[in-house]
Amino acid sequence: MDETAACKHQVASYLKLLTEHRVQLVNEIKNIECILDNLLQSGYFTTEDKELVQRKQTRYDKVREILDIICNKGPEAAEYFVYVVYKAKDVYPELQDWINIIEYQPPEHLVRKTILLTDAVCQYSEKLRHQLKRETKFITSYAQKEDTLLDDTYTETLMERVNAVGETEGPISHLEDLFSDTGIINEDAETVFITGDAGVGKTILLQRLQKLWSNGELCIGVKFFFKFRCRMFNIFEKEDKISLRDLLFKYNCYPDKDTDEIFSYIQQHPDSVLFTLDGFDEINADCDLSDIPVISSPFDLMHPVTLLLNLLHGNLLKNSRKLLTARTGTNLPLRMSECNSQQMLDYVTLTDIYLLMLEVFLNRSFKTRLNKRNKSQSETFKAKKDSLMRLGKLAKEGIESNNFIFSQEQITAAGISEEDLQLGFIKSAGHYDGCGNQSTYEFLHLTLQSFFTAFFLVVNERIRAKGIIKFFTRKIPRGGQSHPLNCSVSCKNSKRSSKEHLLEAREHFQLTVFFLCGLLSKTKLDVLSHLTCQISIQKKRAVLKSYLVGCVKTYMSNDFYQMQAVPRFKWLVRCIFEVHSKEVARLAAKRIHQDYIKFTYCNVYSVDCSAITFILRGVQKTIGLELDNNNINDYGVRELIPCFSKLRIIGLNANQITDEGVQVLSEELKKYKIVQYLGLTANKLDDEAVKWFGDVLKVNRSLQTLWLIENNITLTGVKHLIDALKINSAIREICLKSNKISIEETRALIGEQRIVF
Numbered sequence: 090m091d092e093t094a095a096c097k098h099q100v101a102s103y104l105k106l107l108t109e110h111r112v113q114l115v116n117e118i119k120n121i122e123c124i125l126d127n128l129l130q131s132g133y134f135t136t137e138d139k140e141l142v143q144r145k146q147t148r149y150d151k152v153r154e155i156l157d158i159i160c161n162k163g164p165e166a167a168e169y170f171v172y173v174v175y176k177a178k179d180v181y182p183e184l185q186d187w188i189n190i191i192e193y194q195p196p197e198h199l200v201r202k203t204i205l206l207t208d209a210v211c212q213y214s215e216k217l218r219h220q221l222k223r224e225t226k227f228i229t230s231y232a233q234k235e236d237t238l239l240d241d242t243y244t245e246t247l248m249e250r251v252n253a254v255g256e257t258e259g260p261i262s263h264l265e266d267l268f269s270d271t272g273i274i275n276e277d278a279e280t281v282f283i284t285g286d287a288g289v290g291k292t293i294l295l296q297r298l299q300k301l302w303s304n305g306e307l308c309i310g311v312k313f314f315f316k317f318r319c320r321m322f323n324i325f326e327k328e329d330k331i332s333l334r335d336l337l338f339k340y341n342c343y344p345d346k347d348t349d350e351i352f353s354y355i356q357q358h359p360d361s362v363l364f365t366l367d368g369f370d371e372i373n374a375d376c377d378l379s380d381i382p383v384i385s386s387p388f389d390l391m392h393p394v395t396l397l398l399n400l401l402h403g404n405l406l407k408n409s410r411k412l413l414t415a416r417t418g419t420n421l422p423l424r425m426s427e428c429n430s431q432q433m434l435d436y437v438t439l440t441d442i443y444l445l446m447l448e449v450f451l452n453r454s455f456k457t458r459l460n461k462r463n464k465s466q467s468e469t470f471k472a473k474k475d476s477l478m479r480l481g482k483l484a485k486e487g488i489e490s491n492n493f494i495f496s497q498e499q500i501t502a503a504g505i506s507e508e509d510l511q512l513g514f515i516k517s518a519g520h521y522d523g524c525g526n527q528s529t530y531e532f533l534h535l536t537l538q539s540f541f542t543a544f545f546l547v548v549n550e551r552i553r554a555k556g557i558i559k560f561f562t563r564k565i566p567r568g569g570q571s572h573p574l575n576c577s578v579s580c581k582n583s584k585r586s587s588k589e590h591l592l593e594a595r596e597h598f599q600l601t602v603f604f605l606c607g608l609l610s611k612t613k614l615d616v617l618s619h620l621t622c623q624i625s626i627q628k629k630r631a632v633l634k635s636y637l638v639g640c641v642k643t644y645m646s647n648d649f650y651q652m653q654a655v656p657r658f659k660w661l662v663r664c665i666f667e668v669h670s671k672e673v674a675r676l677a678a679k680r681i682h683q684d685y686i687k688f689t690y691c692n693v694y695s696v697d698c699s700a701i702t703f704i705l706r707g708v709q710k711t712i713g714l715e716l717d718n719n720n721i722n723d724y725g726v727r728e729l730i731p732c733f734s735k736l737r738i739i740g741l742n743a744n745q746i747t748d749e750g751v752q753v754l755s756e757e758l759k760k761y762k763i764v765q766y767l768g769l770t771a772n773k774l775d776d777e778a779v780k781w782f783g784d785v786l787k788v789n790r791s792l793q794t795l796w797l798i799e800n801n802i803t804l805t806g807v808k809h810l811i812d813a814l815k816i817n818s819a820i821r822e823i824c825l826k827s828n829k830i831s832i833e834e835t836r837a838l839i840g841e842q843r844i845v846f
């Protein structure tokens with residue numbers, strides 16, 4: 090450790106540390122009570138000091154007062170303050186980076202000091218831990234030997250993974266592996282299903298997990314562990330109805346205080362929740378378990394079994410983790426494979442659009458042959474597979490050699506017939522005017538050449554899984570082939586610098602990878618399985634996914650996107666969305682350590698918002714997202730809905746957003762009260778939008794800064810805000826410069842200083 094770091098461990102330097110980092114501490118300390126309680130219990134603060142702090146109006150002033158008092162008390166108090174922030178990690182997650190930066194190590198005399206965790210969420214988590222610790226001490230056995238200690242009895246359980254068709258896929262060596270990101274039957278499911286005969290040890294296995302967690306030895310990032318015996322659900326009458334909140338609190342463990350705050354935390358951080366649900370076979374439901382109503386609101390009152398199934402389906406507390414056990418042979422009425430594919434059909438990717446285009450072109454050719462029978466997409470492709478593959482081969486060879494214009498000889502050599510040409514994917518590129526009059530051809534659009542290349546790579550069984558990765562990781566050619574007829578291309582491109590040339594080639598390769606992701610996504614497996622061997626596709630999909638995982642690891646281990654997300658990152662995000670692997674998305678989300686992601690001037694469109702959301706909804710903490718100066722419009726705002734619960738700062742300046750987008754935004758701001766800054770400068774907002782914001786400000790106390798510069802807002806709109814501001818003291822600034830409000834009109838509003846004209 091260097092000298093600076095070492096001196097940070099000397100008591101005298103702690104005061105200096107607090108002064109130097111005062112602004113950061115004032116901004117990031119959200120919980121005042123925990124620090125105050127600890128300073129009081131340690132004797133550094135008196136009750137008078139505590140009162141002085143509590144008398145301050147805002148959170149910021151309270152922290153300032155604490156820091157001032159500490160300065161007067163001396164360096165030991167400052168040292169203790171840092172120790173509290175260090176120990177109460179869950180209460181001050183935002184400050185843990187700071188703790189790392191100052192290279193803090195608790196001194197010997199403090200390490201054994203207990204810290205009071207007065208934060209309601211942490212206290213509840215502690216309560217759950219204590220409850221589980223108590224309940225898992227002895228084994229619960231058939232023989233009711235209450236006095237048998239779990240630790241004395243438990244022997245490691247032998248488990249193995251089984252695939253969708255019941256084949257063994259190898260042993261599970263560590264309990265933590267049950268929570269790995271790799272699903273077996275369905276990678277999108279959040280439920281791990283453990284099955285085995287009576288008495289093999291399913292219950293004791295869960296008990297072991299519960300005990301490990303209660304001792305802090307199960308490192309899977311879970312704050313709340315709810316255990317249920319499924320037979321508990323049999324105690325309810327048919328007409329009984331409870332809420333999710335009741336299920337968690339009344340039927341599991343009731344918080345000592347602040348139940349609202351805890352429940353809202355659980356809703357916002359479902360990935361911090363783990364359920365163990367033991368013995369699904371023991372449920373005697375008086376209803377058809379495969380026909381359970383779908384609920385999406387955590388406030389709906391429902392029969393407990395309905396709640397349970399909606400939890401397992403991911404309709405409630407999506408992204409929470411579930412371990413479900415049942416005896417061998419139990420039918421699970423979960424239909425998780427159908428459920429997810431249904432969800433996946435809800436979005437349309439670019440690959441879908443290209444596939445549809447292919448289908449339309451191919452169908453047109455059938456019609457001319459009086460073959461008017463309606464074919465399915467797979468039948469259509471199957472009927473024209475040979476033509477598609479010939480075109481695909483030509484496209485691939487062209488991309489490999491950086492060739493986008495094809496001579497008649499090349500067309501003939503590729504076996505492309507007149508009939509193939511008539512399908513319409515290739516058009517005449519005119520005549521070369523320097524070396525003769527031969528016809529030349531090109532794909533209808535350069536993107537179509539990338540699509541055909543990807544199609545060929547996926548469908549051709551002779552191209553092995555690793556071959557597709559080799560295709561786009563090899564060195565990209567700088568010029569066209571030496572074939573004489575390619576001189577048309579070379580001549581045309583000779584004016585370009587070699588760098589531009591390379592860049593262009595890269596885009597084609599990038600686009601090919603993008604379409605590979607789309608074609609190898611799960612929803613396309615069905616269509617493709619009619620064209621090629623399913624095992625080959627599965628292998629290619631697995632290899633592509635692990636390639637993307639590698640990219641995520643490489644990109645995100647660097648600091649490259651700390652402030653500005655580079656276009657390459659945007660491509661990666663797009664590819665992850667196109668392949669629609671939640672496993673890769675989850676991994677990417679886990680690796681986002683920054684507090685702020687900027688996509689400013691990145692050509693982000695509404696469709697990219699779906700891709701960004703696909704990843705950001707999995708981040709563990711709240712972050713800032715800046716999308717200024719793009720073109721996301723109202724549709725993009727709608728696409729961002731699933732990640733609003735994670736956004737603290739939202740920059741949507743200059744994005745063609747209208748009142749319609751603001752209506753969507755306002756609903757989210759009412760639901761998730763965490764956004765502090767919202768920028769909507771230079772959009773297309775009218776008074777209607779301001780009215781929505783007025784409604785938001787009546788219930789939302791998190792928003793501090795709202796930028797509405799350069800819109801079409803008039804005095805009428807501002808009046809809505811004035812009303813709301815009367816009851817909202819949290820907002821600090823609403824900037825309305827360059828709107829349609831005259832100077833005379835602003836004079837009338839001079840009383841409200843938080844609105845800036």
Ligand SMILES: Nc1ncnc2c1ncn2[C@@H]1O[C@H](COP(=O)(O)OP(=O)(O)OP(=O)(O)O)[C@@H](O)[C@H]1O
Binds near residue numbers: 230242286293415
């Ligand atoms: N790994 C183990 N270590 C020690 N004892 C075990 C283990 N597995 C099972 N047993 C013994 O077998 C008994 C039954 O185990 P357990 O209740 O976990 O089975 P189960 O699979 O949940 O059965 P059921 O399907 O009937 O609920 C335990 O009470 C314990 O005595």
